[in-house]
Amino acid sequence: MESASTPPIFRTADRPADPVARFEQPSDVFEALFQSIQGGEKHVRPPLALTPDSPFLPFIEIGYALRACLRDPARRDYLLQRLRPHLGVIIGTLPTSILPHGMLPDGAPLPGWRALEDIGDAELHAWLIQDGGLIYGEMQRYELDNYFDAIAPLIRPGGVMVDLGSGLGKVVMSAALTLPFTRCIGVELLGYRHRMAQERLRQLLALAQQGLASLPAPLAPETPLTLPVGAPATGRHLHDLAARIAFIESDMFKVDVRGASLVFLYSTCFGPLMDALGEKLARELPVGALVSTTTYALKHPAFQLVHYFPAGTVAWTNVMVYQRSGPLASLTPAETAALYQPDPVAWEARVRRDFDAMDLATKAAATIYAP
Template sequence: MNSSTPQPTFRTENRPTEPVQRFRQPADIFEALFQSIQGGETHARPTLELTPDSPFLPFLEIGYALRACAEKASRHDYLIERLRPHLSVMIGTLPASILPMGMLPKLAPLPGFRPLEQISDDEVRSWLIQEGGLIYGEMQRFELDNYFDAVQPFLPPGGVMVDLGSGLGKVVMTAALSWPFVRCVGIELMTYRHRLAQERLVRLLTLARQGLEALPQPLTPDSPLMLPSGVQTSGRHLLELGARIAFIESDMFKVDVRGASLVFLYSTCFGPLMDALSNKLARELPEGALVTTTTYPIKHPAFRLLQSHAPGTLSWTSVMIYQRIGPQMAEPASEARYLHQPDVVAWEARARADLAS
């Protein structure tokens, strides 16, 4: 770990919890709210809608072409031939979307869908990059507790937190509960995930209102309030919770993060996107803003590494904390820096075994 800031003692597992039965104090409300936003990683993934006006129509067309090859043993050699040049941008052995439990619908392809022979290598590569961004995962509760312990020394009260690729909203809502941010915003491309995040938020705010109404001593806007993170604030933190949380359905590259003081990237599946994301954040973020990533570091001169936490310490994967330094940058800093090349022979053996199973 870098930086002279003392390292907190990190948790290694979720502590046992019991459902909150009564709201005697604000701490009971916080506990009930945290419990209500767990478990999103096990949600049912619906398939993408196959309609002529679907925004994912190009993705569906290429996915169908790849899956058609995966489903026929006589086409496995050609599929491997087409995937082999793009291992540096592929997550896993085979793209998750073309596997039986993937997000491609089981319906027949639309008229006009091209076979793989008519799809260019550039299109396949772009598809693989997009496919990696659709994979979903969440940090466990204890990992997010560790995360906010780690960023707390660098984070002044207030400010705006932005989660790029916010999924079902767990990080955004955890941030709004844990720290006195002025606003916490989640950006999510997938419509169904955005919808589930909105539904989760409604349940969270309903539970918060019930808890506040049940307190023996009413919480007022100016009542002293201790957050679970140990930060002292006022009752407005809970009373105005809904006004501090927002979810936006959009492409992360189309949303300006100019006002953010903390950007959270659960970037484990964003490897091929890290250069573009780094350049975007360098252009838009003010000096002093924090950016955190998982698995993939930021290799850009506009960011200074504050701390690096190895896998198995703060979280199951590595977590890096950066600070934006220097003036805003209008142009990309340099060429691509994240490409990696797995062992081709080992990959092909795994791919053939998976296709045959």
């Protein structure tokens, strides 16, 4: 039997899941719903739209300036020189969006767009932070199961969960299925990801209706129901999914999270944003509210670490759970977040290898398509 001091046993992989053939009990409905929201990490990332009203025009302008240097071998040393002072905010080797599979559109620069030489260091730094934040990743199903098991004892029925940077909505919909939140809300900056989340939600709701209608013993709103984490609920938990889940297309810094009881951050690509996020959350969240982060600590003094799950337990990376505690003693800038600071020499060697690989791929494509 597990004692209070026994460390929780975490899953280490997804178990194979057979498609649900028949809805015989509510657990079949849950299983079909969970299955319907997996696999978002494999989605195709369409380029950002290069239209005059795109909110991403400033991002695209600087991206074009960087990419022009990447594509011209004679300007690559200059590209390295400009990127080197900002290594702490570059995720990986070169900024993701300027790579051949990145989200920058093709096409000519708009009139008046600047070259890299005309873009200042502060602007470039802010751009690199945004570029890193736009990288996509999702926790695997077993990792989210571990996460919900781990936080379930801290969650009281009736709260509001918010995922800042909600992508295709997997965490928001999984949280609404698993835990007794009144509302689960996702906030996503990129329009196409927001629309994919809405489409997935439409499919989830249709499947829930179909599943509930097919049960041999109807699940009434008042019928007792056991949630996937073992907590008691009623049939309303599934009947009211449409009212319990919402997605907002917005910059997370523009959305007030005052009413949240849990803010979820898959912050693995948000390292350089952690200070600003800490300030925002400290200002808005009530005492007692929880914030969970991955990879990066929330170092603002208004938050107290309540759980630390090392990499390889709940998930592949560290997971931290904080609680907003006490009065807001200080609004001084939080300690510098533990930034990923690569060794500049090793970084340059990797970048030069990437240049060579890109040139080889371009040559190979030219040979294949030559008449």
